[in-house]
Amino acid sequence: MIDVIAFDADxxxxxNETLFSLTQEKFVRLLAxxxxxxxxxxxxxxxxxxxxxxxxxxxxxxxxxxxxxxxELTDGQIQGRQIQIIIDAAREMLQTPVQLLEHxxxxxxxxxxxxxLMLITKGDLFDQETKIAQSGLADYFTHIExxxxxxxxxxxxxxxxxxxxxxxxxxxxxxxxxxxxxVLALGGRAVHIPYxxxxxxxxxxxxxxxxxxxxxxxxIGFLPALLAQ
Amino acid sequence: MIDVIAFDADxxxxxNETLFSLTQEKFVRLLAxxxxxxxxxxxxxxxxxxxxxxxxxxxxxxxxxxxxxxxELTDGQIQGRQIQIIIDAAREMLQTPVQLLEHxxxxxxxxxxxxxLMLITKGDLFDQETKIAQSGLADYFTHIExxxxxxxxxxxxxxxxxxxxxxxxxxxxxxxxxxxxxVLALGGRAVHIPYxxxxxxxxxxxxxxxxxxxxxxxxIGFLPALLAQ
Numbered sequence: 001m002i003d004v005i006a007f008d009a010d011x012x013x014x015x016n017e018t019l020f021s022l023t024q025e026k027f028v029r030l031l032a033x034x035x036x037x038x039x040x041x042x043x044x045x046x047x048x049x050x051x052x053x054x055x056x057x058x059x060x061x062x063x064x065x066x067x068x069x070x071x072e073l074t075d076g077q078i079q080g081r082q083i084q085i086i087i088d089a090a091r092e093m094l095q096t097p098v099q100l101l102e103h104x105x106x107x108x109x110x111x112x113x114x115x116x117l118m119l120i121t122k123g124d125l126f127d128q129e130t131k132i133a134q135s136g137l138a139d140y141f142t143h144i145e146x147x148x149x150x151x152x153x154x155x156x157x158x159x160x161x162x163x164x165x166x167x168x169x170x171x172x173x174x175x176x177x178x179x180x181x182x183v184l185a186l187g188g189r190a191v192h193i194p195y196x197x198x199x200x201x202x203x204x205x206x207x208x209x210x211x212x213x214x215x216x217x218x219x220i221g222f223l224p225a226l227l228a229q
Numbered sequence: 230m231i232d233v234i235a236f237d238a239d240x241x242x243x244x245n246e247t248l249f250s251l252t253q254e255k256f257v258r259l260l261a262x263x264x265x266x267x268x269x270x271x272x273x274x275x276x277x278x279x280x281x282x283x284x285x286x287x288x289x290x291x292x293x294x295x296x297x298x299x300x301e302l303t304d305g306q307i308q309g310r311q312i313q314i315i316i317d318a319a320r321e322m323l324q325t326p327v328q329l330l331e332h333x334x335x336x337x338x339x340x341x342x343x344x345x346l347m348l349i350t351k352g353d354l355f356d357q358e359t360k361i362a363q364s365g366l367a368d369y370f371t372h373i374e375x376x377x378x379x380x381x382x383x384x385x386x387x388x389x390x391x392x393x394x395x396x397x398x399x400x401x402x403x404x405x406x407x408x409x410x411x412v413l414a415l416g417g418r419a420v421h422i423p424y425x426x427x428x429x430x431x432x433x434x435x436x437x438x439x440x441x442x443x444x445x446x447x448x449i450g451f452l453p454a455l456l457a458q
Contacts, residue, residue: 051320054320054323054324055289055323055355056353056354056355057355058355060284060289060290060293061289063293064289064292064293064316064319067296067312067316068313068316070309071309071310071312071313071316074309075309076308076309076310076313077308077309078308078309079305079306079307079308079309080299080300080303080304080305080306080307080308080312081300081305083296083300083309083312084297084300084305087293087296087297087300090293091280091283094283094284095283123354124285124353124354124355125285125352125353125354125375125377126284126285126286126287126353126377129377146354148354148355148358
């Protein structure tokens with residue numbers, strides 16, 4: 001029934017958003033003398049959204065947005081030294097070893113023995129390739145695709161490229177917006193495994209009705225049992 | 230004799246290094262009260278090299294390196310306002326329309342009618358995809374590959390992925406280091422079309438002997454005649 005199982009990477013196979021959250025907490029502390037945490041977070045998010053079209057996803061774009069927000073929120077008074085703290089935090093994020101989510105280390109090799117697996121992620125090529133290499137999982141995936149954006153159009157292009165029948169394709173991921181809804185809209189199957197933090201930009205309105213049913217799992221450890229059904 | 234012709238993109242199909250140079254000139258002017266242009270450029274290059282392993286190639290990494298260099302060269306005294314000027318210059322780079330090199334607009338469609346063409350570039354996925362889309366050339370390429378780094382290993386992986394016989398593969402590009410030497414080392418053919426500016430990191434020692442002969446062309450307009458030979 002299933003020809004290919006595809007996995008999202010960040011927050012599906014390994015931790016990612018926690019790292020952004022921790023860095024954002026540092027950022028809030030850096031500006032604590034100027035503004036409330038809520039206001040700092042709100043302005044940072046506005047800057048990130050505005051910059052997405054120029055910088056795309058990833059740590060470097062996030063860092064440039066933190067720097068811009070710091071300049072804005074201090075009326076340009078922030079000093080180089082403090083900005084260096086932001087850049088150092090970014091470099092630290094980039095050096096943090098990949099930490100697999102629970103069960104991933106067992107489930108991926110096990111499924112790879114039975115299905116061709118794909119990794120479909122988005123964001124910064126350099127960051128993503130570093131994490132894939134570090135994860136030790138690269139060899140289990142027949143194809144690895146790093147996309148600029150996950151949308152119906154980009155999934156459709158992948159289906160064409162690999163001659164995949166959407167009805168025999170299953171996508172597994174933590175983001176309703178990027179992993180689940182576009183795949184369902186194309187007639188594919190989707191398994192949602194929520195992560196405990198979701199970046200605001202990845203959230204969808206609860207009334208954004210899914211065009212087809214999808215399965216939600218508490219963790220990836222349940223996936224083999226689902227497939228065996 | 231040739232199954233596939235592959236092209237580098239930046240400074241082979243469209244202008245790129247000029248944009249970095251112009252931004253670097255602005256950066257030097259910004260710090261003109263602190264240091265000599267030579268010293269500023271030398272420190273910026275040192276920062277770029279140090280950061281390459283974390284940030285990779287591309288405008289965002291370059292921007293973070295400019296900011297770090299500005300902080301270093303002013304002993305942390307630089308103000309947020311001036312750093313904003315650096316970020317604005319980066320956004321301007323990202324918004325500059327792609328400008329094709331001379332002859333590219335005629336040669337690529339003409340060759341695409343006779344050969345499968347590939348685009349093999351490196352750097353930031355988001356920047357590169359934006360430029361490819363803007364160039365109007367995407368449809369002429371059978372395959373587009375954006376690599377983290379161009380090395381013997383990454384070319385070898387492409388040959389395997391697309392089942393390419395290196396002896397029937399031709400790479401066309403402006404960088405001896407990235408486009409010519411690794412391809413020759415693998416038994417492929419290479420055509421060097423120098424660009425008028427080469428980023429220092431892409432230069433090779435003149436005694437780095439090429440392991441096989443390669444052709445140098447003044448501009449891409451000569452490529453059809455070379456292939457007809």
